Amino acid sequence: MTEGSIELLKSLAPIAQIVGQTITWLLVIFGWFVVSRSNDRRETRKELRALVDAIRKATIEIETAAHEYFRVEAASSGHQGMILRRDILRLSGLLTTLKAADPRFDIGQSLMEFRQTITGGDFDSAERKARVPADRLFLEISSAAQTLLENLESAFAQAYPRL
Amino acid sequence: MAKVTKVSVAKDFSRFPAGRFTTDGPASGELFRDGVLAPALRDSGSVVVLLDGTLGYGSSFLEEAFGGLVRVRGFTAVSLRNQLSLVSTDPTLAKEIWGYIEGAKPVKRAL
Numbered sequence: 638m639t640e641g642s643i644e645l646l647k648s649l650a651p652i653a654q655i656v657g658q659t660i661t662w663l664l665v666i667f668g669w670f671v672v673s674r675s676n677d678r679r680e681t682r683k684e685l686r687a688l689v690d691a692i693r694k695a696t697i698e699i700e701t702a703a704h705e706y707f708r709v710e711a712a713s714s715g716h717q718g719m720i721l722r723r724d725i726l727r728l729s730g731l732l733t734t735l736k737a738a739d740p741r742f743d744i745g746q747s748l749m750e751f752r753q754t755i756t757g758g759d760f761d762s763a764e765r766k767a768r769v770p771a772d773r774l775f776l777e778i779s780s781a782a783q784t785l786l787e788n789l790e791s792a793f794a795q796a797y798p799r800l
Numbered sequence: 801m802a803k804v805t806k807v808s809v810a811k812d813f814s815r816f817p818a819g820r821f822t823t824d825g826p827a828s829g830e831l832f833r834d835g836v837l838a839p840a841l842r843d844s845g846s847v848v849v850l851l852d853g854t855l856g857y858g859s860s861f862l863e864e865a866f867g868g869l870v871r872v873r874g875f876t877a878v879s880l881r882n883q884l885s886l887v888s889t890d891p892t893l894a895k896e897i898w899g900y901i902e903g904a905k906p907v908k909r910a911l
Contacts, residue, residue: 722809722856761820763825
């Protein structure tokens with residue numbers, strides 16, 4: 638190595654030091670960013686999981702209440718019809734909140750079919766008769782509830798796979 | 801300019817809309833259709849129905865109130881598309897109602 642090249646290397650040493658420090662800082666910032674992003678995602682997943690669980694619980698409760706409602710005639714069902722309408726409205730609110738948090742949760746069609754199955758036909762009719770346990774409507778209500786839950790879980794699994 | 805009428809189901813009709821026919825209760829779909837909605841549509845160029853503020857809806861009420869406009873009150877789905885607007889925080893409600901309007905067939909009256 639010539640004396641000139643040694644002098645050149647000596648003159649570049651401070652620059653190399655600055656470049657080295659910059660790379661170190663960039664790695665620190667990148668690492669912090671990755672960890673922070675991962676934590677945010679884990680928190681979001683946890684919050685949305687809680688919301689999905691609340692929707693699951695509400696759906697199953699409405700399904701059960703709907704079965705009870707149709708098992709008795711109109712005159713004996715008291716305010717059950719009003720309670721069902723109110724609970725379906727609340728369920729709709731939870732699904733709207735979920736979709737606002739993440740548009741990939743598009744479960745509106747399933748909710749609509751669930752509502753139509755329960756509150757269509759002779760729902761709220763003064764003439765409604767008690768249904769026998771084998772009545773097809775009970776299967777349809779449970780099927781609509783199950784479809785809603787499956788679509789909900791499927792959307793969650795796709796949007797938030799386990800980290 | 802065409803007259804625009806706003807109809808709030810909760811304020812102008814009932815917070816507890818329920819039932820299909822007047823025989824089902826005091827706030828049925830039939831009563832809302834014949835007492836509020838159809839007159840507003842006949843009197844105004846445009847009607848905006850505000851659906852929020854009630855304690856929920858049954859599909860039987862919605863079908864009778866809105867599908868019934870076509871089935872028994874002589875409106876067509878095309879004319880309603882031009883005249884009627886639905887406002888709700890729940891987008892599935894408007895979709896369901898338009899499904900009833902589009903799917904309704906006019907009932908032929910016996911001569």
